[in-house]
Amino acid sequence: MAKLKAVFFDMDGVLYDSMKNHVTTWVESFKRSGIDFPPEEAYMNEGRTGSGTISRVYSKYKQRKATEKEINDIYTEKVRLMSQMPKPEIFPGMQELIKRLNKEGIQSWIVTGSRQPSLIYKLKKDFDVMPERVISGHDVKKGNPDPEPYLIALQRSGLKKEECIVVENAPLGIRSAKCAGLYTIAVNTGILKNENLIESGADELFQNSVELSVRLFSLASDDVSKDR
Ligand code: MG
Numbered sequence: 001m002a003k004l005k006a007v008f009f010d011m012d013g014v015l016y017d018s019m020k021n022h023v024t025t026w027v028e029s030f031k032r033s034g035i036d037f038p039p040e041e042a043y044m045n046e047g048r049t050g051s052g053t054i055s056r057v058y059s060k061y062k063q064r065k066a067t068e069k070e071i072n073d074i075y076t077e078k079v080r081l082m083s084q085m086p087k088p089e090i091f092p093g094m095q096e097l098i099k100r101l102n103k104e105g106i107q108s109w110i111v112t113g114s115r116q117p118s119l120i121y122k123l124k125k126d127f128d129v130m131p132e133r134v135i136s137g138h139d140v141k142k143g144n145p146d147p148e149p150y151l152i153a154l155q156r157s158g159l160k161k162e163e164c165i166v167v168e169n170a171p172l173g174i175r176s177a178k179c180a181g182l183y184t185i186a187v188n189t190g191i192l193k194n195e196n197l198i199e200s201g202a203d204e205l206f207q208n209s210v211e212l213s214v215r216l217f218s219l220a221s222d223d224v225s226k227d228r
Contacts, residue, residue: 005163011112013169018088025081046170047144050075091209104220144172150180174200
């Protein structure tokens with residue numbers, strides 16, 4: 001493994017404690033269409049595009065395809081409910097971690113399937129990450145679990161796979177990163193079992209942002225080649 005040059009961070013559930021809001025608003029939006037959507041499934045679908053999630057839920061629970069209008073209506077309702085949710089907290093230690101990486105000359109990129117403007121626009125202020133280093137739901141056609149989002153990050157950074165690592169909290173995001181050929185560290189900040197993240201291919205797993213920070217500090221500090 002080469003010297004670490006960049007970390008690709010997922011956003012929801014890694015930088016911000018925002019998954020609870022997504023889960024609450026997904027469950028509520030589907031309820032209004034007569035679908036009882038379990039919170040665990042919201043976590044398992046994390047990282048999919050909005051329309052991708054709605055299509056899959058309709059196939060599973062209504063045994064038919066969602067119409068264009070249904071997809072639009074549910075997603076519009078979800079976005080509306082999201083705007084009423086409390087602002088999510090930043091996970092402990094994540095701001096310090098990104099600052100430290102920057103000091104060590106390691107780039108931080110954000111790779112997220114999200115299109116939520118409320119958080120995407122805060123990344124510069126909260127983490128000092130430039131918009132050029134943010135790949136969002138607006139940049140992708142397929143989204144997770146396709147490797148597309150992480151391949152875009154690789155291409156834009158101009159770095160080699162061996163010089164980058166990914167931090168993800170969601171099974172589909174881990175699969176996407178692994179399909180892109182990247183070393184992937186999982187952090188289990190949600191309600192899923194560790195096995196869900198390991199089975200998706202995570203190379204390492206931590207239980208919270210503090211444990212994760214300690215590991216990344218050590219990777220950033222010196223020669224990482226023997227650690228990975
Ligand atoms: Mg996430």
